[in-house]
Amino acid sequence: MRIANGFMLMCAVAALLLPSSPLNAAEMGSHKYEQFKKPTSCKGCHRDIYREWSQSMMAQSFVHEWDQAEYFKLALVQAGQLDKVAGVKAGCIGCHSPLAFLSGDIPPKQAAAGTRANEGVSCEVCHSITGSTEKEPFNFSFVIEPGKTKQAPRKDARPRGHKAVYSAFLRSPELCATCHDEQSPYGAWVKSTYREWKAGPYAKEGVRCQDCHMYRYEGKAAIGAKKRSDVAHHVFHGSHEASKLAGAVDLALYLKSAKAVPGRKLELSVQLFNGKVGHMIPSGSSEERMLWLEVWAIDENGKSYFLKVDRKGFKGEEFTIADSKALAYQAMGEIMGEKGFKGIPRDGSVPDGARIFRKPFFDPKGRMTICQWYTADNEVVDYRIGPRESKIETYTWTVPEDLPKGELTIKANLFFSQVPDSVGKYLGLPEEEYRPLLVNTASAVIEVE
Numbered sequence: 001m002r003i004a005n006g007f008m009l010m011c012a013v014a015a016l017l018l019p020s021s022p023l024n025a026a027e028m029g030s031h032k033y034e035q036f037k038k039p040t041s042c043k044g045c046h047r048d049i050y051r052e053w054s055q056s057m058m059a060q061s062f063v064h065e066w067d068q069a070e071y072f073k074l075a076l077v078q079a080g081q082l083d084k085v086a087g088v089k090a091g092c093i094g095c096h097s098p099l100a101f102l103s104g105d106i107p108p109k110q111a112a113a114g115t116r117a118n119e120g121v122s123c124e125v126c127h128s129i130t131g132s133t134e135k136e137p138f139n140f141s142f143v144i145e146p147g148k149t150k151q152a153p154r155k156d157a158r159p160r161g162h163k164a165v166y167s168a169f170l171r172s173p174e175l176c177a178t179c180h181d182e183q184s185p186y187g188a189w190v191k192s193t194y195r196e197w198k199a200g201p202y203a204k205e206g207v208r209c210q211d212c213h214m215y216r217y218e219g220k221a222a223i224g225a226k227k228r229s230d231v232a233h234h235v236f237h238g239s240h241e242a243s244k245l246a247g248a249v250d251l252a253l254y255l256k257s258a259k260a261v262p263g264r265k266l267e268l269s270v271q272l273f274n275g276k277v278g279h280m281i282p283s284g285s286s287e288e289r290m291l292w293l294e295v296w297a298i299d300e301n302g303k304s305y306f307l308k309v310d311r312k313g314f315k316g317e318e319f320t321i322a323d324s325k326a327l328a329y330q331a332m333g334e335i336m337g338e339k340g341f342k343g344i345p346r347d348g349s350v351p352d353g354a355r356i357f358r359k360p361f362f363d364p365k366g367r368m369t370i371c372q373w374y375t376a377d378n379e380v381v382d383y384r385i386g387p388r389e390s391k392i393e394t395y396t397w398t399v400p401e402d403l404p405k406g407e408l409t410i411k412a413n414l415f416f417s418q419v420p421d422s423v424g425k426y427l428g429l430p431e432e433e434y435r436p437l438l439v440n441t442a443s444a445v446i447e448v449e
C-alpha cells in the first residue's frame with residue numbers, strides 16, 4: 001500500500017471535508033538517506049548560511065529535548081495504545097525529521113544514537129521540495145525531488161558543484177505551510193500559522209513568512225560567489241528567541257485618575273497591540289504557548305500588590321484567566337501509566353487572576369491538553385492577539401486603606417512561555433524550555449492621597 005501520509009489517510013477515513021488526496025505527497029519509505037546530502041557537505045561553501053541554520057530551531061527539530069520527550073515519552077507510547085492516533089508514530093517524523101520519514105526509518109532511534117534522523121529540517125529538505133499536493137498545504141504534504149539540482153530563489157545563481165533551478169514555490173509561504181499547519185487525527189486544526197497569516201493583513205500586502213523570518217543582509221551566499229545586497233538569513237528566529245519576542249506586542253497603560261485614594265477604586269486599562277507578528281501571537285504550538293499580562297502596584301515601601309483583570313464575560317473566558325486551582329493535562333500522566341493521575345496546574349505559576357492570551361486544546365474526554373495529536377476540539381475559545389489587532393484589558397482595584405502616602409508605581413509586564421512550567425517540571429525539561437520571557441513592559445507613577 002502506498003502510505004501517502006498517515007494523518008491524511010486517517011482524516012479521509014473520518015470522512016472529513018478535505019482537500020484532494022495527496023497522492024504525490026512525501027511517501028514514507030520512498031527514499032533513502034543516501035539520496036540527500038548532509039548539511040555539513042554544504043558548509044564548505046555556504047559557511048555563513050550553515051552557521052545561521054545550525055542555530056535555528058529547525059536544525060534541532062528532532063534532537064531538541066522537548067521534542068524528544070514529547071515524541072518518545074508521549075506520542076509514540078500513545079500510538080501503541082490507541083488506534084485512532086497510531087499514525088503519529090510516522091506523522092510526527094514527517095515534519096520533525098523528514099529524511100527519516102522518507103527513508104522509512106520509523107520510529108527513528110533517540111537523538112543520543114546520532115543517526116541521520118538528527119539532521120531535522122535540513123538544507124536538503126527545503127532545497128529539494130518542489131511543491132505540494134495541496135493548494136493550502138498542511139501535514140507534510142510536500143513533493144520532494146532530491147538530486148544535484150537545488151531549488152533556488154534566484155534566476156541568476158551561479159553555483160559550483162551542483163545545479164540550481166529557480167523555484168517560485170521555495171519563495172512562497174506555501175513552502176512553510178507544508179509543515180507549519182497541521183490537522184490532528186480528530187480533524188482539529190492544531191497548527192495554523194499559515195492560515196492565520198493568510199487571513200490577515202500581511203498576506204494581502206504580499207509580506208511573506210520569508211520576509212520576517214529570513215531578513216536580508218549584504219554579503220555572499222557562498223564563498224567565491226558575487227556580493228549581493230540582499231542575502232537571505234537562515235536563523236529563522238521565532239518565539240524561542242528573546243530578541244524576536246521583545247516588543248512584538250506594544251503596551252500602553254492608562255489610569256483614570258492621577259491619584260490613588262485609600263479605600264476607593266482605582267481604574268486603569270492596558271492596551272496591547274500586535275504590530276510586528278504576521279500571524280496570531282502565540283501561534284504554532286498553541287496547545288502549550290501562553291502570553292500573559294501581569295499588573296502590579298508597588299507602594300512607597302516597595303510592597304507589591306497584584307491586580308486581577310476585570311472579567312469580560314465571553315464564552316470560554318475561564319480558560320484565559322489564571323487559576324491556580326484548575327488542573328489539566330490528565331492525558332499526559334495517563335499515557336505514561338500513572339494510574340488515577342489528577343492532572344497538574346493548568347496555568348503553571350502564572351499569578352491568579354492574570355489574563356492569559358491563548359487558545360486551549362481539549363482531548364476527546366473534554367480535558368485541556370498539551371497533546372496536540374490527541375486533540376478533538378480547540379474551537380472553544382481563541383483569545384490570542386491577531387496581526388495588527390488590539391486588545392484592551394481593564395482593572396478595577398480597591399486601594400488598601402493602609403496604603404502609605406507617597407508614590408505608587410503601576411507596572412504592566414507581558415510574558416511569554418513555550419510550555420506551562422508545571423508541565424516542564426513534571427516532564428523534567430530543561431528550565432530554558434519553560435522560563436518566562438519578557439515581551440514588553442509599561443509603567444506609570446501616581447500619588448497616594
Ligand code: HEC
Pocket residue numbers: 037038039041042043044045046123124127150151152153154155156157158159160161162164220221222223224225226228
Ligand atoms: C563547492 C561549493 C558549494 C557547495 C559544496 C554547495 N554549494 Fe550551493 N552554491 C554554491 C555557489 C557558489 C552558489 C552561487 C551563489 C550565488 O550565485 O550567489 C550556490 C548556490 C546555491 C543555491 C542557489 C542560491 C540562489 O541564489 O538562488 C542553493 C539553493 C544552494 N546553493 C544550495 C546548496 C546546498 C543545499 C548544498 C549542500 C547540499 C550546497 N549548495 C553545496 C556553491 C556550493
Ligand code: HEC
Pocket residue numbers: 039042043046049050051053054058121122123124125126127153154170171175210214221222228230231232234
Ligand atoms: C526551512 C527551509 C530552509 C532550510 C532548512 C534552508 N533553506 Fe536555504 N533558503 C530557503 C528559502 C525559503 C530561501 C529563499 C528566501 C527568499 O528569497 O525568499 C533560501 C535561500 C537560500 C540560498 C540563497 C541565499 C541568497 O539570498 O542568495 C542559499 C545559498 C541557501 N538557501 C542555502 C541553504 C543551505 C546551505 C542550507 C543549510 C545549511 C539551507 N539553505 C537551509 C529555505 C531554507
Ligand code: HEC
Pocket residue numbers: 057058060061062064067094095096098121125126175176177178179180209210213236237238239240241284
Ligand atoms: C519540512 C518541514 C518544515 C518546513 C518546510 C518549514 N518548517 Fe519551520 N519548523 C519546522 C519544525 C518541525 C519546527 C519546530 C522545531 C522545534 O522546535 O522542534 C519549525 C520551527 C520554525 C521556527 C521556530 C519557531 C519558534 O518557536 O521559535 C520558525 C520561525 C520557522 N520554523 C519558520 C519557517 C519558515 C519561515 C518556513 C518557510 C520558509 C519554514 N519554517 C518551513 C518544520 C518546517
Ligand code: HEC
Pocket residue numbers: 173176177180193194195197202207208209210211212213237238239240244245248276277278279280281282283284285289
Ligand atoms: C510581519 C512579520 C511576520 C510574518 C509575515 C510572519 N511572521 Fe512568524 N513571527 C513573527 C514574529 C515577530 C514572531 C515572534 C512572536 C511570536 O512568537 O508570535 C513570530 C513567530 C513565529 C513562530 C513561533 C510562534 C509561537 O508563538 O511560538 C512561528 C512558528 C512562525 N513565526 C512562523 C511563521 C510562518 C510559517 C509564517 C508565514 C505563514 C510567518 N511566521 C509569518 C513575525 C512574522
Ligand code: HEC
Pocket residue numbers: 066067070071075088091092093094095096138139140178179180181182183238283284285286373418
Ligand atoms: C505538520 C507538521 C508537524 C507535525 C505532523 C508535527 N509537528 Fe511538532 N511542530 C511542527 C512545527 C512547525 C513546530 C513549531 C511551531 C512553533 O514553534 O510554535 C512544532 C513544534 C513542536 C514542539 C514544540 C517545540 C517547542 O520548543 O516548544 C513539540 C514538542 C513537537 N512539535 C512535537 C511533535 C510531536 C510529538 C508530533 C507528533 C504527535 C508532532 N510534533 C507533529 C510541525 C509538526
